[in-house]
Amino acid sequence: RKPIVAIVGRPNVGKSTLFNKIAKKRVSIVDDLPGVTRDRLYWDAEWLGHEFTMIDTGGIEVDSNDFIMASVRRQAALAIEEADVILFVVDSKTGITTADEEVAALLRHANKPVILAVNKVDSIKDSEAVYEFYGLGLGEPLAVSAANLLNLGDLLDAVVAEF
Ligand code: GDP
Numbered sequence: 379r380k381p382i383v384a385i386v387g388r389p390n391v392g393k394s395t396l397f398n399k400i401a402k403k404r405v406s407i408v409d410d411l412p413g414v415t416r417d418r419l420y421w422d423a424e425w426l427g428h429e430f431t432m433i434d435t436g437g438i439e440v441d442s443n444d445f446i447m448a449s450v451r452r453q454a455a456l457a458i459e460e461a462d463v464i465l466f467v468v469d470s471k472t473g474i475t476t477a478d479e480e481v482a483a484l485l486r487h488a489n490k491p492v493i494l495a496v497n498k499v500d501s502i503k504d505s506e507a508v509y510e511f512y513g514l515g516l517g518e519p520l521a522v523s524a525a526n527l528l529n530l531g532d533l534l535d536a537v538v539a540e541f
């Protein structure tokens with residue numbers, strides 16, 4: 379099978395925006411696999427000849443604060459279980475939040491490669507916001523802007539290098 383790349387992160391960091399920029403078309407394994415829950419979206423993607431399947435584990439997201447922690451924890455657990463590479467998305471505009479730290483703690487113990495994308499770095503003047511994310515203990519944070527299509531090539535290079 380193709381390598382699986384799971385996108386994780388708390389609500390509103392830009393996971394779906396990033397997913398939509400990278401994805402090619404929806405694939406059907408959601409309905410075809412028994413026991414696959416509906417809160418995961420699977421899509422085909424391709425970068426420089428490397429084909430892979432992407433999962434947006436936050437397909438159904440809760441907005442209530444009471445459920446965010448449970449939701450991101452579950453998302454991270456699913457990703458750790460299913461993915462070959464985990465794409466952890468955080469938000470440069472908010473900085474590190476408690477939910478980010480919680481996901482990072484789970485991912486640090488996973489025996490899977492993690493790519494840390496700091497989204498919403500929309501221009502060069504925002505780039506300093508990236509440094510605090512070294513504090514998550516997941517290696518080098520990569521600045522991207524899903525909305526402005528900035529550095530998505532570098533991000534995908536880092537992802538496919540783990541296959
Ligand atoms: P998700 O909840 O993590 O899936 O986040 P969404 O993709 O739904 O995006 C949440 C909000 O962030 C939306 O209002 C997006 O338009 C905005 N957003 C996503 N990517 C960027 C970005 O690169 N820059 C900025 N400034 N906003 C973004």
Ligand code: MG
Nearest residue numbers: 393394436439
């Ligand atoms: Mg989303």
